[in-house]
Amino acid sequence: MATTGLPPADDADVARVTEALQMITPRWNVRILLALNQPAQRYTQIAAKLPYLQSGQLHPKIRSLCDAGLAERTEHSARHVTYGLTTRGRQLLPVLPMLASWAEQNLQKPEQPLSAIEQVEDSLTLLTRRQAPAILWALKSRQEVTARALARIVLPNGYWTNVYPPLRQLVDDGLVTTEGNGQPYRLSPAGAALGPVLGALSMWSAGRPLDHAARHPLWGRTTSGPATPTRAWTSHQHRPPASTAPAIPAQPARRLGWQPSELFSHATPTRAKAALPVGGARR
Template identity: 45%
Template sequence: MATTGLPRSTQVDVARVTESLEMITPLWSVWILMTLSTQPLRYAEIKPRLPWLNDGTLHPKLRKLSDAGLVERTEVTQGHVTYGLTGRGADLLPVLTVIAAWGEAHLEKPLVKNKETGKLEPLATVAPAQNIEDTLALIGPRHATPILWALKDRGASSAKALSAAAMPSYRLSNIYPQVDRLVSDGLVRKDGRAYELTANGHALAPVYRALSAWATGRPLADAGTHPLWGQAPEAKQGKSGPWLTTQPRVSAPATAVPAATISALSTQSPAAPATAWKGGDLFSHRMPARPIALPQAGGPRR
């Protein structure tokens, strides 16, 4: 477990959530999990659903998800092998719904050209799987979650205090690139010499509550009682709304998501059990040739 200067109970919670993020943050993991969300499939059935992943990528990712206990490989008969979600993997689905809801509400949508006017306009909807992976790209890097939790716990903090709380085993200089990335991502802001969560950083509360509940095996309905992220924000939040990035968000597949799915995501109560995914919720009726690959850590964000 990574050492932090946070209280022991919070430190254990952070470690569990960080470990959970490590399981699902690698690129395309969410797409694979959602492909298996309806029923177990043979490899030959998975591959057409994820045509942009070659064998050299899909096989190792299935193996890693199996090692993480999220996917189960079952040999039905000789030569007939299926891949399906384990009970633990199935329990993760409503957590992914919460993450997708945050992405839909707070991530900047890519611009597409309106065929009638010729003007660039925000894409109407982004596939939930893309919103999930884009969100994980922000909070998944190694030190992102400890820093965000330290700021939630302590409020506005200097770099020195933040380093002592979130990265005590590192030199002070190591905190700057980590927190500056969160500033550029719009989750943290710098006010003079102090750092604090932005409105969008505070809005991660449902995401971290859900991840904490899943990591400890608790029902998602109990997530609202989280001792840290269940509290109302004390720091000033400033202007709310989608965060701005240093460059436009990487375009998601230009596909439509069923209206019922968008409605369920937008009206869902963060503390209540999430709506179960249905087949096709994360993908359009027409499979894209290949979604644009996203950077896994560092660099400008969407």
């Protein structure tokens, strides 16, 4: 049954990716997946790697990952039970460094550096906002669209103004942009930069190799230079003012504050609760 007004293939794609995000976003799930990425272990061995989880928190989390098909429980005997990742769970792990890299490059920078795992958790929080995948898919496919037209796509069975709360949240998060009330919406640079991540999640959820993400029919498309969206679906012909600002010299590429191997090190420094400076999509 269709849940959006997107074409059937895109609608199924959004549903699969939404389900994948719901599997890994709940608190501690990413850390538990990384702790399980070892040869089969006893429960006490896993718990020792996650000392910040209180007694009774870990077991239901592992059970939910087993139910989702990402982890498995093996009973060798009545007193010997081990846990580990399934093949499906291991295939998902390469998406995590992609999420961390996107956050490092596109989200606001805190005063104290964050661990790669915290970068992943922040990214997942943004992507699991209500209606977020459907809105991102619609804006990628339409490039620019009014709120009313967007509501017909992502909320075909609801009142159209219900699109405003999730849409405003994505604007606040820095993934969507608009030039003001009544103006069309489009992906921000940070939202567009999610292409490799969402393409990889789509491929994983469809049971395909992650390295096929560049071939994704929607997120595999790249645009060189300024976007020139078709405006047939907007209610008016919007003309952005011509820019007279001088060209800004390209900045040298900034080295990531972490390396991919660090994501799997289980180092979990205490996160600083400092105010975030201006710059980049919000966390």
